[in-house]
Amino acid sequence: QVQLVESGGGSVEPGGSLRLSCTASGFNMGYYDIGWFRQVPGKDREGVSCISNSYGTRYYADFVKGRFTISRGNAQTVYLQMNNLQPEDTGVYYCGAVQDITRICILSDSKEYSTWGQGTQVTVSS
Numbered sequence: 008q009v010q011l012v013e014s015g016g017g018s019v020e021p022g023g024s025l026r027l028s029c030t031a032s033g034f035n036m037g038y039y040d041i042g043w044f045r046q047v048p049g050k051d052r053e054g055v056s057c058i059s060n061s062y063g064t065r066y067y068a069d070f071v072k073g074r075f076t077i078s079r080g081n082a083q084t085v086y087l088q089m090n091n092l093q094p095e096d097t098g099v100y101y102c103g104a105v106q107d108i109t110r111i112c113i114l115s116d117s118k119e120y121s122t123w124g125q126g127t128q129v130t131v132s133s
Contacts, residue, residue, distance in 0.1 A: 009033040009122050013102050016127030019092055027087040027127060028080075029102030037061050040105050040112035041085040042120055043077065045098040045129075052101065054114030056087060062110045070095075092131045099126040 015027040029041060042057035056067045056077040065077055076088040085102065103120030105113075113119040 009104075011102050011104055011122055011124035013100060013124040013127040016100060016129045018130040018132070020133050021093055021131055023092050023131070024088070024090045025092065025129060027089065027100055027102075027129075029085045029087075029124060031083045031104065034104070035082055036079070036085065036104070037082055038106055040107045040120075041077075041079075042103045042105075042112060042114065042117075043085075043087045043100060044103060044117050044120075045096075045100045046126075047098040052117040054117065055100070057112035057114050058085060059110055059112040060107055064110050064112065066112060066114050068114060089129070092129070094131050094133075097129060097131050099128050101126045 010032045012030045040059050043055040044052045046052040058065050058077045074091045078086050102124050104122045105120045
């Protein structure tokens, strides 16, 4: 069974850091693009960062550039290191996966991703 599980969310003060993990079971992440998206109530899911299959090309939304870093751990885990968190980063963070052979991954449309985790809550407040 193909499954993704996010972990690592929590509550931090502005300027703090968190590392989110996206762990896969039932498939080899190396053949998949992995995207991190976030969502707040009443808004669409927005792309934060993605990493393409084995090529490892990385993309970031402008609002996280210089603060967030996406990386692959072992074959079954992708991380999102989030530094200098701000209140506007608050939301539920989801990872999505899609099998892809190109060098690029998509941040602009969450519908490109076929498999999703359950999400992990990130709250940034003082």
